[in-house]
Amino acid sequence: MALKIRRTKAMKPSSPCPISECMKLLGGAWTPNVIWYLSGGPRRFGELRNDIPDISPKMLSARLHSLEATGVIRREIIASSPPSAEYVLTELGSELLPIIDKIVEIGSKLRERRQAA
Amino acid sequence: MALKIRRTKAMKPSSPCPISECMKLLGGAWTPNVIWYLSGGPRRFGELRNDIPDISPKMLSARLHSLEATGVIRREIIASSPPSAEYVLTELGSELLPIIDKIVEIGSKLRERRQAA
DNA sequence: CTGTATCCAAACCGATACTG
DNA sequence: CAGTATCGGTTTGGATACAG
Numbered sequence: 001m002a003l004k005i006r007r008t009k010a011m012k013p014s015s016p017c018p019i020s021e022c023m024k025l026l027g028g029a030w031t032p033n034v035i036w037y038l039s040g041g042p043r044r045f046g047e048l049r050n051d052i053p054d055i056s057p058k059m060l061s062a063r064l065h066s067l068e069a070t071g072v073i074r075r076e077i078i079a080s081s082p083p084s085a086e087y088v089l090t091e092l093g094s095e096l097l098p099i100i101d102k103i104v105e106i107g108s109k110l111r112e113r114r115q116a117a
Numbered sequence: 118m119a120l121k122i123r124r125t126k127a128m129k130p131s132s133p134c135p136i137s138e139c140m141k142l143l144g145g146a147w148t149p150n151v152i153w154y155l156s157g158g159p160r161r162f163g164e165l166r167n168d169i170p171d172i173s174p175k176m177l178s179a180r181l182h183s184l185e186a187t188g189v190i191r192r193e194i195i196a197s198s199p200p201s202a203e204y205v206l207t208e209l210g211s212e213l214l215p216i217i218d219k220i221v222e223i224g225s226k227l228r229e230r231r232q233a234a
Numbered sequence: 235c236t237g238t239a240t241c242c243a244a245a246c247c248g249a250t251a252c253t254g
Numbered sequence: 255c256a257g258t259a260t261c262g263g264t265t266t267g268g269a270t271a272c273a274g
Contacts, residue, residue: 017170018224019149019217028266029144032136045236053134056268061237085236095226099219100136106216107135110209145246162256173248178257202256 025070026096030055030063035093036100038073042086072096142187143213147172147180152210153217155190159203189213 026032030052037043037051049060064087067073072093078084089097143149147169154160154168166177181204184190189210195201206214 017150018221018228019153020146020224021228022220022224023146023149027146029137029140030267032140033134036134036136049236054268056270057237058239058269059267062266064237082235092227095223099216099223102216102219103139104135106212107137107139109212111135111138147247166256171248173250174257175249175259176247179246199255 022096022099025072025092026099028063028066030059031067032100032103034060034063034067035072035089035096036104038087038089038093039097039100042076042088044084044086048087067093139213139216142189142209143216145180145183147176148184149217149220151177151180151184152189152206152213153221155204155206155210156214156217159193159205161201161203165204184210 026035033052033055034048037048043051045057045060045064048064049055049057052060064073064075068075071090073087074090076086076088078086143152150169150172151165154165160168162174162177162181165181166172166174169177181190181192185192185204188207190204191207193203193205195203
């Protein structure tokens, strides 16, 4: 006999919902991209701009500032001549990587299938 | 209501990054929440509204339509009296669940730590 | 090379009221 | 109960130009 699906109360995560908690950090379409490209190590503005196809400098700048404000990345000034800057993931940022990995994994699978179709 | 997939020249089909592919499906702050609450089985409008605290009916409606348009969920009419409707994850939608799970997992961890501090 | 400033369009979100 | 309509606000994003 088929199990009667009981309409349960939702498994409600205690508020505030951990989803929103997390989405605040990686909200915005470009944000996961930036984190992903920083996962390989420190990178500079121009490198990121090259990494991420078609991102405008304004958006990259905005995302970087936003990520710095939420503590996901850190901006490090390199005292060279000329002085330069690098962006690196903080420890908090590193903890988001499993999510990004999953996104990449599923995204690749979806795209493969679409190309096959 | 037409789905507005933004198809600018910035969207190159050959883009090497599968992240955007995936983020298009779960963009928006409420979207992961909706998917999460549908993971337990079909749910109706009012139930979802109850599940997700503080979502306005307008936003819920918008997210549901958008998710339906991208093929993540399906709207099923129940021939009862009165006729009713349920929303259920499609197969595509189910494939997104590992991501949502990760988001919940990391989000919970972050919150625990913040409360400890 | 590393960004910032400006203008503008579209998406997202909240509050509220409303229809069947 | 199951949504839609309207109004308005904030955020995201694109294009382009420009400054250090």
